Amino acid sequence: MYKNILLAVDGSDHSERATQQAINIASLVEGSHIEVVLVADFSKAKNEVLHSQGKEELELVRRKKLAPIEELIQANEIDYHINILHGDPGPTIVSHANDNEFDLLIIGSRGLNTLQEMVLGSVSHKVVKRADCPVLVVK
Amino acid sequence: MLERIKLNWFSNVRGDILAGIVVALALIPEAIAFSIIAGVDPMVGLYASFCIAVIIAFTGGRPGMISAATGAMALLMVPLVKEHGLDYLLAATILTGVIQIIFGIFKVAKVMQFIPRGVMIGFVNSLAILIFMAQVPHFIGINNMTYVFVGVTLLIVYLVPRFIKSIPAPLIAIVALTTVALYSNVELRTVGDLGEITQSLPAFLIPNVPFTLETLVIIFPYAFALAIVGLLESLLTASIVDDMTDTESNKNKEARGQGVANVVTGFFGGMAGCAMIGQSVINVKSGGRGRLSTLVAGVFLMFLILVLGNLVVQIPMPVLVGIMIMVSIGTFDWTSFSYLKNAPKSDAAVMLVTMGIVVATHDLSKGVIAGVILSAIFFVIKISKIKVSERMQNDAKVYEVKGQLFFASVDYFVDAIDLTATNKRIILDFTQAHVWDDSAVGAIDKVVIKLTEHDNHVSITGLNTSSQKIVDELAVHQIKNV
Numbered sequence: 001m002y003k004n005i006l007l008a009v010d011g012s013d014h015s016e017r018a019t020q021q022a023i024n025i026a027s028l029v030e031g032s033h034i035e036v037v038l039v040a041d042f043s044k045a046k047n048e049v050l051h052s053q054g055k056e057e058l059e060l061v062r063r064k065k066l067a068p069i070e071e072l073i074q075a076n077e078i079d080y081h082i083n084i085l086h087g088d089p090g091p092t093i094v095s096h097a098n099d100n101e102f103d104l105l106i107i108g109s110r111g112l113n114t115l116q117e118m119v120l121g122s123v124s125h126k127v128v129k130r131a132d133c134p135v136l137v138v139k
Numbered sequence: 140m141l142e143r144i145k146l147n148w149f150s151n152v153r154g155d156i157l158a159g160i161v162v163a164l165a166l167i168p169e170a171i172a173f174s175i176i177a178g179v180d181p182m183v184g185l186y187a188s189f190c191i192a193v194i195i196a197f198t199g200g201r202p203g204m205i206s207a208a209t210g211a212m213a214l215l216m217v218p219l220v221k222e223h224g225l226d227y228l229l230a231a232t233i234l235t236g237v238i239q240i241i242f243g244i245f246k247v248a249k250v251m252q253f254i255p256r257g258v259m260i261g262f263v264n265s266l267a268i269l270i271f272m273a274q275v276p277h278f279i280g281i282n283n284m285t286y287v288f289v290g291v292t293l294l295i296v297y298l299v300p301r302f303i304k305s306i307p308a309p310l311i312a313i314v315a316l317t318t319v320a321l322y323s324n325v326e327l328r329t330v331g332d333l334g335e336i337t338q339s340l341p342a343f344l345i346p347n348v349p350f351t352l353e354t355l356v357i358i359f360p361y362a363f364a365l366a367i368v369g370l371l372e373s374l375l376t377a378s379i380v381d382d383m384t385d386t387e388s389n390k391n392k393e394a395r396g397q398g399v400a401n402v403v404t405g406f407f408g409g410m411a412g413c414a415m416i417g418q419s420v421i422n423v424k425s426g427g428r429g430r431l432s433t434l435v436a437g438v439f440l441m442f443l444i445l446v447l448g449n450l451v452v453q454i455p456m457p458v459l460v461g462i463m464i465m466v467s468i469g470t471f472d473w474t475s476f477s478y479l480k481n482a483p484k485s486d487a488a489v490m491l492v493t494m495g496i497v498v499a500t501h502d503l504s505k506g507v508i509a510g511v512i513l514s515a516i517f518f519v520i521k522i523s524k525i526k527v528s529e530r531m532q533n534d535a536k537v538y539e540v541k542g543q544l545f546f547a548s549v550d551y552f553v554d555a556i557d558l559t560a561t562n563k564r565i566i567l568d569f570t571q572a573h574v575w576d577d578s579a580v581g582a583i584d585k586v587v588i589k590l591t592e593h594d595n596h597v598s599i600t601g602l603n604t605s606s607q608k609i610v611d612e613l614a615v616h617q618i619k620n621v
Contacts, residue, residue, distance in 0.1 A: 042383055042424055046416055047474055049379045050263065053256050058382065086385050088424070 001029045002104040007036050008093045008127070011065030014108030018138040019069045022106045023076045025136075034073060034080040037096060038066055039089040090126035097131045106136045147202050151428045158427025159435025162205055162418055165307035166192075166440055169418070169466065170208050171330060171451060172459045176273045177213035177410055178220040179228065181330055181451055184208040185444050187232075187409030192437030194400040195414075200392030201377040202430045203384060205418040206400060210270045210466065211368050211503055212411050219361045227358055229346035232411040234355075234362035236401030239370060243395030251374055252390065257486040258510035259375060260472050261493025263416075265506055267471035268498055274460045274467075277328070284325045285457045288316060292461025307421070309462045313454055320455045330459070331452030343406055364504035366398075369413035371507060373397050376414035383423045417469055485517040523547035525572070527555035535564035545575035549582035556586050561593040570601030580613040587616040 007022045009015035019036075026032040040048070040062060052058040062084055073080045085092050097105050109124040124137045166188050174184030188207035195206045220228050242248055278285050295312040303311065320327055348354050377388050393414075401411050422432055444451075472478075479487045489510050497506030525542035538556055542548060556567075567583070574580060583599070590597045602610060 040382070042420065045379050045383045046420065047472065049375070049382050050259055050472055051256060051474065051478065054252070055378075055381070086383055 001032075002026075003029055003032045004101060004103045005032060005034045006093075006097055006100075006102040006105045006133075007034050007069075008105065008107040008123075009036060009038055009066070009069055010089070010108075011038065011069070012108070012110070014110055014138065016068060016072065016108075018106050018108035018136075019072050021136065021138045023073060023078060025104065025106075026078045027076060032078065034078055035102075036066065036069060036073070036080055036082045037093065038062060038082070038084050039092045040084060040086045042086070042088050045086075090121070090123045091130075093123070093127050094130045097127075097133055102133045104134050104136060105131050106138065109137050109139055147430045149429070149431065151426070152431060154426035155429045155432035156435050158422050158425035159432040160439050161305070161307060161425045162422045162427065162432070162436040163439035163443060164310045165418060165421055166205075166207055166436065167443060167447075168309045168313055168459060168462045169210075169415075170440075171454065172463050172466075173208045173210050173213040174410070175277075175330070175333055175456075175459065176210060176270070176463075177216045177228075179216075179225055179410060182444075183225065183228075183408065183410050184213070185440070185451075186407060187404050187412050189437050189441045189444065190404040190407050190409045191400045191412045192433055192440065194403050195396050196430045196434035196437065198392075198396035198399045199430070199433070200389035200394075200396055201380055201414075202388075203419070203423060203428045203432055204373075204376055204380045204388075204393075204414050205422050205433055205436055206373065206397065206412055206414045207418065208410055208412045209369075209372065209415050210463075210470075211266050211372050212365055212413055214266075214269050214273065214501065215361065215364050215368060215503060216410060217501070219358070223357060226347045227354070228410055229405045229408060230348045230354065231358040231361045231365065232405035232409070233346070233402050234358055235365040235369065235411045236398040236403075236405060238362055238366035239398030239401060240395050241398075242366065242370060243391050243393075243398055246391050248370060248374060248390045248394035251370055252378075254371065254507070254511060255486070255489060255514040257482070257489035257514060258493050258507055259371075260475055260478060261490040261497070261510055262371065262503060262507055263375075263470055263472050264475055264490070265494045265497035266503060267467040268494070269501065269503075270463055270467040270470065272498075274463050277456050278460045281328065282326060284327055285460075288320070288327060288455055288457035289461045289464070292316060292458045293464060296462060296465045309465070312462065313458055316458045317450065317454050321453060327455040327457060329452060329456060330454045332456075342408070344408060346405065364502060365411045367507065368503045369397055369401070369411065370394055372416070373414035376416045376419050379416060380419050380423060383420070384428060417466065485514070485521070489514045489517065519547050523551070525551045525555075527552060532566070535566050536560070537566045537568055539568045539570070540572040542571075543573050543575060544569075544579040544582070546578040549578050552579075553582050553586060556590075558586065558589045559593070560590065560595055562595065564596045565590055565598070567597065567599045568601045569599065569603075569606060572601075572606070573603065574606035574609055576609075577613050580610055583610065584615050591616070 002025055005022055005026055022034055026034055048058060052061060066082060085096060107124050107127055112122055128135045128137060170184040170188040171181040174181040191206045216228055219231060278289050292312045296308045299308040299311055373393060374390055377393055381388050397413060492513050493506040493510035496509045497503050522543045525548040528539045530537050544552060587597050
């Protein structure tokens, strides 16, 4: 069963929905563990550094993004830990998933239309294509 | 020690070499364009980029960061080059390095990290605006073909990266459009029209300026501005690379390293430079992490200069203009608009003032200094707001003081207390206040003495330990804490 779950989030509404599904699945199995991964996007690094007064505030802003997700998991008493990675979101999630042993990867989808997907690039799409483990995309 | 060298230099050899090559390719267009902004031969910017990258690879405090000739620095040099010529620029470059080394030794760099974000956002925005404004004379009202080439360049630099990720798009634009221009005989201005380009290795030379006080008076203001702006951008870039790589870096060492790089560059005929945000991001994204990446970028750039030197003069100006427009769009902080709306009014004002002064004076350092002073004033105003509320307790009148009591806030405090009272029990409650300096103690003294003169019974309560200490040391009045 799905004991070791990787949950990729970005602090948005759709990642909260993904979290809910992760909790549903994790609660089915005794002793399951969720690793919550947030990728600090390379292309936003300049902007984020510019808008925060120092390293500590930047860290705080990122932890704040994760707060609702942590609350949700804690409320359901599921074992979890948080991991903040740095890089280009899609490839970073994929290589993290493939370098470690996960039974399932859960990720939210922004629900972009074709044009937006062409311009912005769909992270969940990339992850589905390249991750070795089963992937659950949550709409 | 050996372990450190290994980690800094050889822990990521493959990634560093590949990223260094990509960065070198991306550096060429910018180094040429920034030279043109400064009003010097493109070789001055290319030499500078080579020298600075190679030296900073050894002396810098932030492995994986790319330093070279930059737009911020080029913009500051314009009047110096125009009025006094290249040799004065080289002398100013050396002096810039010396000032930066001194800043690094006295740990000024650490202090510069506290520059308010409103100032930093204003800095990058005005940098973007100035870079854009510097392009205008090169493409407005020349001919229609110029507009076409600028447009096509922009299309290439924004669309090609979707398909070709390994070669920097600006270089693709330069190679492709220079070829088109050469074979189609269109009428366009080229880099060669603006100046000679000499293709040789940089050689050591002492700037040909009279070594007099007069020279120093001319170059010092420029060198000082260059030193500040260079460090500001370098430290911002270092923080960005720190964040991207999730590692720490030594900011004072970086300041000294920038200084050494500029001194050497000045002696080798290059213009002052600093760290580059865009190139450093490209480096990290391409897999560069160690000092080797910066070194490879510099060395490979020199190789390209020697091979391609003859072609540089053929590059059509509109292509460089297009690339610089891309650079300015990438430099501008587009979230500033929501920042203006959401940030505290004073922070937003600081940002606007910084931008306004830079755009008006064309001097980034003036904007930064004004922005810092303005934020300091706002800060003092903010924390000097002291609240004094009155209430009756039994038959005593209690003044509750809330805030920071120091030289800037004592007037509020004194004004809030009714000094005409007579024959009353009065309690000054400092539970929510902090007494900072002798003017604060003096003010408390004055109030207590005045009130006691009118036969009031005054007591002071709630001073925290450090406030109590300063009051005990400095106060004249004999009131005991109740």
